[in-house]
Amino acid sequence: MHEGRKINVGVLGATGTVGQRFIALLSEHPFFVLHTLGASQRSAGKPYISAVNWKQTKYIPAAVREMVVQECRPECFRGCEIVFSGLDADVAGPIEEAFRKSEFAVFSNAKNHRRDPNVPLIVPLVNASHFSMIQQQRALHNPPLHKGFIVTNANCSTTGVVIPLAALEKAFGPIESCMIMTMQAISGAGYPGVPSLDIVDNVVPYIGGEEEKMEWETLKILGGVTEGEDGRKVFDMHARQPLRVSAQCNRVPVIEGHTECVSVRFARRPPPSPQQVREALQAYTSDAWTMSCPSAPRHTIFVHEEADRPQPRLDRDYQSGAGVNVGRVRQCPVLDIKFVVLANNVAIGAATSSIVNAELAVCKGII
Amino acid sequence: MHEGRKINVGVLGATGTVGQRFIALLSEHPFFVLHTLGASQRSAGKPYISAVNWKQTKYIPAAVREMVVQECRPECFRGCEIVFSGLDADVAGPIEEAFRKSEFAVFSNAKNHRRDPNVPLIVPLVNASHFSMIQQQRALHNPPLHKGFIVTNANCSTTGVVIPLAALEKAFGPIESCMIMTMQAISGAGYPGVPSLDIVDNVVPYIGGEEEKMEWETLKILGGVTEGEDGRKVFDMHARQPLRVSAQCNRVPVIEGHTECVSVRFARRPPPSPQQVREALQAYTSDAWTMSCPSAPRHTIFVHEEADRPQPRLDRDYQSGAGVNVGRVRQCPVLDIKFVVLANNVAIGAATSSIVNAELAVCKGII
Amino acid sequence: MHEGRKINVGVLGATGTVGQRFIALLSEHPFFVLHTLGASQRSAGKPYISAVNWKQTKYIPAAVREMVVQECRPECFRGCEIVFSGLDADVAGPIEEAFRKSEFAVFSNAKNHRRDPNVPLIVPLVNASHFSMIQQQRALHNPPLHKGFIVTNANCSTTGVVIPLAALEKAFGPIESCMIMTMQAISGAGYPGVPSLDIVDNVVPYIGGEEEKMEWETLKILGGVTEGEDGRKVFDMHARQPLRVSAQCNRVPVIEGHTECVSVRFARRPPPSPQQVREALQAYTSDAWTMSCPSAPRHTIFVHEEADRPQPRLDRDYQSGAGVNVGRVRQCPVLDIKFVVLANNVAIGAATSSIVNAELAVCKGII
Amino acid sequence: MHEGRKINVGVLGATGTVGQRFIALLSEHPFFVLHTLGASQRSAGKPYISAVNWKQTKYIPAAVREMVVQECRPECFRGCEIVFSGLDADVAGPIEEAFRKSEFAVFSNAKNHRRDPNVPLIVPLVNASHFSMIQQQRALHNPPLHKGFIVTNANCSTTGVVIPLAALEKAFGPIESCMIMTMQAISGAGYPGVPSLDIVDNVVPYIGGEEEKMEWETLKILGGVTEGEDGRKVFDMHARQPLRVSAQCNRVPVIEGHTECVSVRFARRPPPSPQQVREALQAYTSDAWTMSCPSAPRHTIFVHEEADRPQPRLDRDYQSGAGVNVGRVRQCPVLDIKFVVLANNVAIGAATSSIVNAELAVCKGII
Missing domain, CATH: 3.40.50.720 (NAD(P)-binding Rossmann-like Domain)
Known part of the structure; x- marks a missing residue:
């Protein structure tokens, strides 16, 4: 430290x-x-x-x-x-x-x-x-x-999802596909931001530019830094294994905390079980914590066992919002594993x- | 009639x-x-x-x-x-x-x-x-x-999604995979239903039994009725082409109208383009309308062009909630096509x- | 007509x-x-x-x-x-x-x-x-x-309250004092209007200039038109009997429909009973209805009997929002009679x- | 201590x-x-x-x-x-x-x-x-x-209002009349409490028994303990000067924090000015603080200067909700002084x- x-x-x-x-x-x-x-x-x-x-x-x-x-x-x-x-x-x-x-x-x-x-x-x-x-x-x-x-x-919406994805890649190797559906808090749009007439008793299934950001940023963050022939470093955009990301972004009437439904397919066959995924998420630790950064959370990822968690109002302030919450880890009939992520968009998300x-x-x- | x-x-x-x-x-x-x-x-x-x-x-x-x-x-x-x-x-x-x-x-x-x-x-x-x-x-x-x-x-959540899926299968043949993420209104839970303390400024990423219902009912509805060797009729559960459905269900602070983010993969290669999908959805008519059922909607599926529609508060009462709304038809980097559905859960959904x-x-x- | x-x-x-x-x-x-x-x-x-x-x-x-x-x-x-x-x-x-x-x-x-x-x-x-x-x-x-x-x-907030006040003055003579506390819908502020961050899970106990408007407009509307010594007409601002109005205006997370808690003191002693007030409100008819104005409501004032009505979500669209709703007529320990008014701020209110x-x-x- | x-x-x-x-x-x-x-x-x-x-x-x-x-x-x-x-x-x-x-x-x-x-x-x-x-x-x-x-x-709703009333009586002598209009949080009704269908995009202008409680409890709390002729102590219910209290109670879609619009008339003529009231509220200290009770708030009453405060979402957690917030102290055209109170119903209110x-x-x- x-x-x-x-x-x-x-x-x-x-x-x-x-x-x-x-x-x-x-x-x-x-x-x-x-x-x-x-x-x-x-x-x-x-x-x-x-x-x-x-x-x-x-x-x-x-x-x-x-x-x-x-x-x-x-x-x-x-x-x-x-x-x-x-x-x-x-x-x-x-x-x-x-x-x-x-x-x-x-x-x-x-x-x-x-x-x-x-x-x-x-x-x-x-x-x-x-x-x-x-x-x-x-x-x-x-x-x-x-x-x-x-x-x-x-x-802010990218941050929530790349943390568990990084944990999964570290434990189980490359992810091949990732579907993300977000329910994003109004604070993500700043102030005055979202007019109340647009969001009370409503959902807005569109946030300008957000899906493109999530699909692109995820590759840069999860990819490595490699050296080109000319000796210059480049971000490889997850080149070792192409990763396809599909995001669908929605605004919901929540003050703080982005909830995201995520489903992933691993390159490795057979894929890990939900229990293995839970353990890998729980065990993941960040360099920031290892190096004793004072604002890093002890639990990078808090894995909830209750069926109906995480929820933004109840879980967004855990560890001052510096970690992420994951819950509902289960099999996906289309890809391999699906789960729910909650990240505090104004804390770890910003x-x-x-x-x-x-x-x-x-x-x-x-x- | x-x-x-x-x-x-x-x-x-x-x-x-x-x-x-x-x-x-x-x-x-x-x-x-x-x-x-x-x-x-x-x-x-x-x-x-x-x-x-x-x-x-x-x-x-x-x-x-x-x-x-x-x-x-x-x-x-x-x-x-x-x-x-x-x-x-x-x-x-x-x-x-x-x-x-x-x-x-x-x-x-x-x-x-x-x-x-x-x-x-x-x-x-x-x-x-x-x-x-x-x-x-x-x-x-x-x-x-x-x-x-x-x-x-x-x-109610199944109803919203099978209508556009049926339209797509009619136009383009079997769907192979379907990912659905729902944002469901509180009226779907009846009265007294969802306690306000659970849903004001919140999302609940779980509705008991709902995902299983969606994954199973979709197969029965989109499947055919075939005759077994003994002459008895059976629901074939989409047997002509296995269909994998994955649902993630969430409750959001909306009074009425379930919003669903859907992504599909077709069996046919190459898949239809977003524009072809839009046209097929728009063109779909139900037997109920053709047979002049008085409560059937003229537009089975209303396809929105604006980027931020459909929205539950603005669109749930169109045609007294008897049809469904679809918007944001676009390519999906993981499956083929993704779009947003809005269905009035207490009208067409019930x-x-x-x-x-x-x-x-x-x-x-x-x- | x-x-x-x-x-x-x-x-x-x-x-x-x-x-x-x-x-x-x-x-x-x-x-x-x-x-x-x-x-x-x-x-x-x-x-x-x-x-x-x-x-x-x-x-x-x-x-x-x-x-x-x-x-x-x-x-x-x-x-x-x-x-x-x-x-x-x-x-x-x-x-x-x-x-x-x-x-x-x-x-x-x-x-x-x-x-x-x-x-x-x-x-x-x-x-x-x-x-x-x-x-x-x-x-x-x-x-x-x-x-x-x-x-x-x-x-819009003045409109809701002057209608029952006019009915009461017509039946029982001048009102002497009136306390009004409003809970006003966000649509009253136009679009984009109230930022969602200001009103989700919140009340804003202040609307700029609103209290002054209510206190002044009420006098002009309930007052008469009299002729000065020079033959010119003037609005008398309720001069026959000074009327003191005190308004407290709040913004609440409601889309449409201003709810107002009102308490009045009559000049006449003894004051009318709650039942007499109810009957007078119910019986009030407007010139607009008598003259067959097509957009005038049949019931100028709808008097609710249930203890918990009117409510904006349930009652704002009655008669397309062209009348007003009154409920909870009862005695006031400080003034004479208190009651609740609900008026649709974008219909009769605008x-x-x-x-x-x-x-x-x-x-x-x-x- | x-x-x-x-x-x-x-x-x-x-x-x-x-x-x-x-x-x-x-x-x-x-x-x-x-x-x-x-x-x-x-x-x-x-x-x-x-x-x-x-x-x-x-x-x-x-x-x-x-x-x-x-x-x-x-x-x-x-x-x-x-x-x-x-x-x-x-x-x-x-x-x-x-x-x-x-x-x-x-x-x-x-x-x-x-x-x-x-x-x-x-x-x-x-x-x-x-x-x-x-x-x-x-x-x-x-x-x-x-x-x-x-x-x-x-x-919980009584608590919010008696604290500033006590401060005012201490500084300026008996209050004669008090009108209170509340906007109460859903948490005041416990869990499951208020059904979400009753309160999203809505106000319920009625809480069973609440108005009677406020009107009665206020007298017991603000009154003294006197000794009867038989030597037995009795709560005098503010007998030194009859106090009339009128409450109008409403439920609003707020998680925590009761907002109350209050207007008072003092026995003393002329009444104190808004500035005198502000100072008296600010200066009020409780026995609990003087005696060093560890859960008592330093500021019994925090007086806000901004026109639009207090607001439940922003102010309810000040001092862990152990004090009360007052704002908008101003003259009342009907009684003497009006102001807004915010009290955390689950903290100081419970x-x-x-x-x-x-x-x-x-x-x-x-x-």
């Missing part, structure tokens, strides 16, 4: 939904110290309490209330080594690049750089090994960067992932 | 959720005349208005308010030719049999006789041909029945199905 | 929430004929189907789908005699005035002219007599108008009111 | 909704030690984990999972000094009396003994002084009790109140 110095951090997009969550989590962090808050020009110059429309169930941390919000420019973040980005996708791209260029370690929740061939897309409980791409990312800059880099985390990624980078000595 | 005489009908379980719906529909029917209402001993002898805890958005039909509730015994239903059963499964079995034995045509929404090898399980927009089993069902009685029989309709079944029986001269 | 000619009408703000409701109602009207749809410049020139994000449970009327949306300028509405305004308050003021000046009869759901001393604020089941102000309104223009005028209807107002104007020969 | 020994406690009705909450709170208590769990015969003999249908968002405390459930008879609770009763009203009466007779201190959440003239009805942040009745309650037994007594806490009452009894040396 990281035993040493405190590290100053900043938050980009500090007044938004994800930004608020970053602040709530970082204000109680053992070694990250909230130093600078950045938001749009409209908010800059105001005390945080006046700039934000705070929507968390915990009140604004006292230390943050009167901090003056800055613009999202690197020169305003002097003194920070790390910035966490909760920026909206329409502005995140160039701002995050500017911070990287100024030698900040950028941990982003935005989608903008997820498909960048030199930017790792890291779900901290799955593919910490992808940090190996950082060196190449720095070297590509002119002049090469010494400390700056960007790491993104995955879409801010918590970025923070554990940063903890991993510190523990690995990259920061 | 049936042009002739009025037919007196009764309702078993008249005070329950499905019974109330039967009453609302039958009170406006062109040729069925509500004649007798039956319920438990506790309700018998009371005027309907005093016996029922009416929970429909339309008020109790005036003609029914003061009707005296009877016990569910055949001798109390003299004057009726047809009874509709909205009885609970714990009492439906023997009561429905007693009415059959007394030469009533019984149309049941209960699950008790669905697996009976001589009782048709009919979704009226799909397998009206299964009425051919009635003769054998009557003949098996000792002495043989002249008029009595039982016909059941399917579970009472409306029984009534159209009875209309079919009348039009076919079985009654 | 109006027996004669068809009258062409237009809708301003046709793509908005209230506009959609106007269209749904007018498309089935016996003598108003939908002739022109107006919306913002962004929508103008498009077929209605492309301009609107239709959110009604009934589908877009066939005749309207391809109508080309116009700008909200009088010259685009030639051929119409009446325009219904569902415009937002930030633009409604001058647009409605321009139509009046061009000799249109304007029936507005917007708040802009409600406080105008020459514009009647008419709840059609209450104060049809206020049409007497139209002549003065026209005469004030230079040159005087022949046909043009503006009539507004009330805020579009239906404007339409009945227009029907009244036709029946009274003002149009 | 109590500095000494641990005290063994038991829970009656341990498997119910309130019982579960007692267990969650007591398992982390500084000096109460969970020793015995009692429930119905059906549960007795089973390990708690098997007997309970646990519905809390925190998992079952490890120490409790395997505790064997006992019957609710005093002999099964040897070793306990205190029992907390979460029993249903249909059984609570005689069981609680049996425990009192066996010299247990009984802290009950049930309504059965609230109207008993010798049983204090104590909201711990309001009327700790009513413990003075215990001596008389014990003496009335034959033979007199040494340790046994019953103390009840109030109905289990937390019983526990603080027990802490008070310990601190006062009654136990």
Whole structure:
């Protein structure tokens, strides 16, 4: 575990939904110290309490209330080594690049750089090994960067499903096909997000771009980093065994917690039994926990035995939402095994992932 | 179309959720005349208005308010030719049999006789041909029945999905595999049914027995009626081509309307395109419509073009809930084609199905 | 009843929430004929189907789908005699005035002219007599108008409560004090309106400006029209007996239907009994019904006997939402009598009111 | 503060909704030690984990999972000094009396003994002084009790409102009239409680017996204990100044947290200003806090400044739900001052109140 110095951090997009969550989590962090808050020009110059429309169930941390919000420019973040980005996708791209260029370690929740061939897309409980791409990312800059880099985390619905999938691949070898059907919480859409008239007494069977993200991101995350003939590293997109992913995404009237029905087919024949799957999920531990990242959950995957669990309202806050819940592991008449996943979309699905990624980078000595 | 005489009908379980719906529909029917209402001993002898805890958005039909509730015994239903059963499964079995034995045509929404090898399980927009089993069902009685029989309709979640599946098999030949994920309305559980503490801000990823029902009923409904070597008719359970069905059932905070994410693989290679599928669904017409059953929908399947439809709140009442809605027809990376179905669980998924079944029986001269 | 000619009408703000409701109602009207749809410049020139994000449970009327949306300028509405305004308050003021000046009869759901001393604020089941102000309104223009005028209807929460209050004053004389606590549906805020994160599993005990509107509008509506010394007519704001109104407004997770807890104190001592109040409410009939306005409800006020009614989900659609529901009439230990009101905020609380107002104007020969 | 020994406690009705909450709170208590769990015969003999249908968002405390459930008879609770009763009203009466007779201190959440003239009805942040009745309650037994007594806490909706009322009476003298309109959470009805079909997209403007409880309990709690001519103590029901209370109770689709709109008229003329009221509420401190009861909240009343607060979802967990939230303090045109109260019905409104009452009894040396 990281035993040493405190590290100053900043938050980009500090007044938004994800930004608020970053602040709530970082204000109680053992070694990250909230130093600078950045938001749009409209908010800059105001005390945080006046700039934000705070929507968390915990009140604004006292230390943050009167901090003056800055613009999202690197020169305003002097003194920070790390910035966490909760920026909206329409502005995140160039701002995050500017911070990287100024030698900040950028941990982003935005989608903008997820498909960048030199930017790792890291779900901290799955593919910490992808940090190996950082060196190449720095070297590509002119002049090469010494400390700056960007790491993104995955879409909230992707995160929930890749954790059990990684556990299964680790135990039983490659997965060949995966069908996912999601029931996603309204908080996944930010604020104001989903109009209430669209979702009270209703389901919306469509979330723009979400299915494509899940089908693509899953391959990048579960795939490896291999070296091409020219010596350059590439994300192999699960090349050792083609993986077909089909996602169907729905919005449901739930505040927090994405529930996902998953069915998988393994390459290996015969496939593992439901009991073997349960044990493999239960036994899975992440590098983040092994390396003592303080925000990593003890139980990466909590496996429920009751027939009707996990449920978002009852299970989303287990371990502060930092792990995932799995239940109803059983045989699938079409593929091999089906089960239900519940992941807290605003914790492990968003801010918590970025923070554990940063903890991993510190523990690995990259920061 | 049936042009002739009025037919007196009764309702078993008249005070329950499905019974109330039967009453609302039958009170406006062109040729069925509500004649007798039956319920438990506790309700018998009371005027309907005093016996029922009416929970429909339309008020109790005036003609029914003061009707005296009877016990569910055949001798109390003299004057009726047809009874509709909205009885609970714990009492439906023997009561429905007693009415059959007394030469009533019984149309049941209960699950008790669905697996009976001589009782048709009919979704009226799909397998009206299964009425051919009635003769054998009557003949098996000792002495043989002249008029009595039982016909059941399917579970509400099964009904929604077999209608588009039937349309696809008609157009493109056998389906080989089918994955279904449901988001089911609370009204599917009756009243009092789902406690509010279990479903507000929540999803329950389990409905007892529901997945098994969907996986089994689909085969009986989509299969044919064939003749064994002994001359006896049997339901072949889709024997011409084995069909694997996998269902994952969830309860969501929606009042009415089951939404289902479906993915299918066809036997035929190459499979039809999404556009061909859309056209086949749109073009599908039911025998019930062709035979002018008054409660059958003009559009058996309404195919939505908008990306975010169908939605339960907006689309469940189209055609009084007598048809089904399909949307988001697109390719599936794992199977062939995926789409979203919305069916009104209390209309086509329950009472409306029984009534159209009875209309079919009348039009076919079985009654 | 109006027996004669068809009258062409237009809708301003046709793509908005209230506009959609106007269209749904007018498309089935016996003598108003939908002739022109107006919306913002962004929508103008498009077929209605492309301009609107239709959110009604009934589908877009066939005749309207391809109508080309116009700008909200009088010259685009030639051929119409009446325009219904569902415009937002930030633009409604001058647009409605321009139509009046061009000799249109304007029936507005917007708040802009409600406080105008020459514009009647008419709840059609209450104060049809206020049409007497139209002549003065026209005469004030230079040159005087022949046909043009503006009539507004009330805020949706005001409408629900003034109807039973009017019935009580008619039967028992002036009310002295009135306490109102509302539980208002999300549809009252339009679309996108209330963010779902604000209202799922929540109550918001504040609606900006709503309490002031209720406290003020009630006085204008329940008050009379008197003549000043200079011969000019004025709304007397219930001057014959000062009426104190206190409103507390809340938003609750209900789609449609405002529920209001009301308590009143009468000037008259002793006050009427609950039974007398019930009878007076039940017996109240509106001028709109007496004059056979086709959209007026037979039961202006439906009085429920069951202890737990009215409820928005079960009762909001009674009489297509054109009347109001009252229940739980009982003594109040602090004032005299308390009761619960339910009014459909998008029907009698909005579009239906404007339409009945227009029907009244036709029946009274003002149009 | 109590500095000494641990005290063994038991829970009656341990498997119910309130019982579960007692267990969650007591398992982390500084000096109460969970020793015995009692429930119905059906549960007795089973390990708690098997007997309970646990519905809390925190998992079952490890120490409790395997505790064997006992019957609710005093002999099964040897070793306990205190029992907390979460029993249903249909059984609570005689069981609680049996425990009192066996010299247990009984802290009950049930309504059965609230109207008993010798049983204090104590909201711990309001009327700790009513413990003075215990001596008389014990003496009335034959033979007199040494340790046994019953103390009840109030109905969840009463609790929310009497706390600010007590603060106002302390600062400004007697209140003369009080109008209360509640929007109560579904958890107030226990489990299974409110059927979801009754409350999704709905409001139920009636809760059986609730209004009478609020109107009566408020008087007992806010009144004093006076001595009659015969030397016997009596609860004076606010006799120094008659207080009229009118309650209107509604159920809304909220999981936890009762929101109440309150308006009061003071005896004193002129009444205090809204600002004076705000300050008095803010400044109010309870005996429970002064005496260092560990479960008492630092802020008895948290006064919100934002126009749209308190809201149940955002504010119910402040101070673990042990205090109350007040907002929107403003003038009332009919009475004097109106405001909004939010109280957590399962914390300060139920289990937390019983526990603080027990802490008070310990601190006062009654136990």
